[in-house]
Amino acid sequence: MAKRGYHHGNLRQALVDSALELIEEKGPTGFTLSEAAKRAGVTPAAVYRHFEGREDLIAEAARQGYEIFADLMDYAYKGGQPSALAAFEATGRAYLAFARKYPGHYIAMFESGISVNRTPELAAVARRAWDVLERAAGDLSQHIPKEKRPPAAMFSAHIWALSHGVVELFARNSPGRASPFPPEELLESAIGVYLRGLGLIPPDS
Known part of the structure; x- marks a missing residue:
């Protein structure tokens, strides 16, 4: 999947949008933070700048x-x-x-x-x-x-x-x-x- 572009300072919302798509596709326990990060076009480590874990997201x-x-x-x-x-x-x-x-x-x-x-x-x-x-x-x-x-x-x-x-x-x-x-x-x-x-x-x- 092509990386999702995001504007500087909007990574948090890009991750939420990715999570919403994954929740709809796979359910709330069917995806990982790494998948959300990949869909948002960032590294998994970047997620932890904004969220402590999947439940927080x-x-x-x-x-x-x-x-x-x-x-x-x-x-x-x-x-x-x-x-x-x-x-x-x-x-x-x-x-x-x-x-x-x-x-x-x-x-x-x-x-x-x-x-x-x-x-x-x-x-x-x-x-x-x-x-x-x-x-x-x-x-x-x-x-x-x-x-x-x-x-x-x-x-x-x-x-x-x-x-x-x-x-x-x-x-x-x-x-x-x-x-x-x-x-x-x-x-x-x-x-x-x-x-x-x-x-x-x-x-x-």
């Missing part, structure tokens, strides 16, 4: 992924939606869109085994993404009588779990798990069932 890829993810979630939440319900549903769709458009980041964030608490910076941006969904859930749950209202954190965790399940099983070409329905329809119908159960949308006529 993957953690930075995850941090950058969470930055993108949090921005997408925030945009979906604030993007001129006509109602709290529409804003809430938009954040669920944003999760699916992110997983499709940024598979390397998604894997680094959710499938690498890297803890979000590995660094303060990673923990902070992961919390920012979670907060968007929790705010959307909190806004929507105001329509439920207080005595029947689930905590916003639980509400948002349920939707995160639904979104994650659809992504893992049907949106990333998992072998042997072809679905007869588009992932967007699966997610929308699952959220609909959940919200009907809470009384937030009327039952089908």
